[in-house]
Amino acid sequence: MADSARSSSDTIIQLHGEEFWPLSGKPFFDIILAKSHVKPSYMLGIPAKLHSILPPCSIPTVLNFAGKSWEMTCGGKHRKHKLDKESWKAFVDDNKLKAGDGCVFEVMECSTTKLELRVQILRGDIPAELLEKERGDEAEKPIVL
Known part of the structure; x- marks a missing residue:
């Protein structure tokens, strides 16, 4: 069951230890x-x-x-902005990211001196309770997520 908490400007929803919130209307990208x-x-x-x-x-x-x-640092040549490899690696490793996971990067601050991105992580894993479930007679019934 999801728990809800309210911060100063956002509604934050916690589900399976992960936090989710609506975007603020600022620029963002997802991947x-x-x-x-x-x-x-x-x-x-x-x-x-x-x-x-x-x-x-x-x-x-x-x-x-x-x-x-x-x-970290974001930069590059010819306006191809990339996050520096070592720091991005630390973020990936610290958060146990893997291929198939989704990330939403919302720009919270952007100036010539700082870029701040708030990140939401959407795990690409199929929940264990769905993998373990015997489908047998229930094959015609959809699983509602």
Whole structure:
């Protein structure tokens, strides 16, 4: 069962230890992580739709998730903005991300001196209770998530 809590400006829903909240209306991008985003490559670029709001230089960047922060740099040549590999790797490893997981990155602050992104993680796993369930006679009945 989901527990709800209200913060100063958002409704935060907790489900299976993960936090979810509605977007604030600020720019965002979402992505389903592919193998290149996680082991062994650890590469993540900011989609072109956000390039117009990002400065054309490298900037300190902070990813916020579950009350923790990861500092890194976002930058690159020819307006191809990428998160630095080592810091992105730390975020991936710390949060046990894998190919198939979804992430929503919401821009909370963007200036020439700082990019701050609030992250929501949507796990791509099929819940264990669904994997273990015998389908037999229930094969015609859908599973409602």
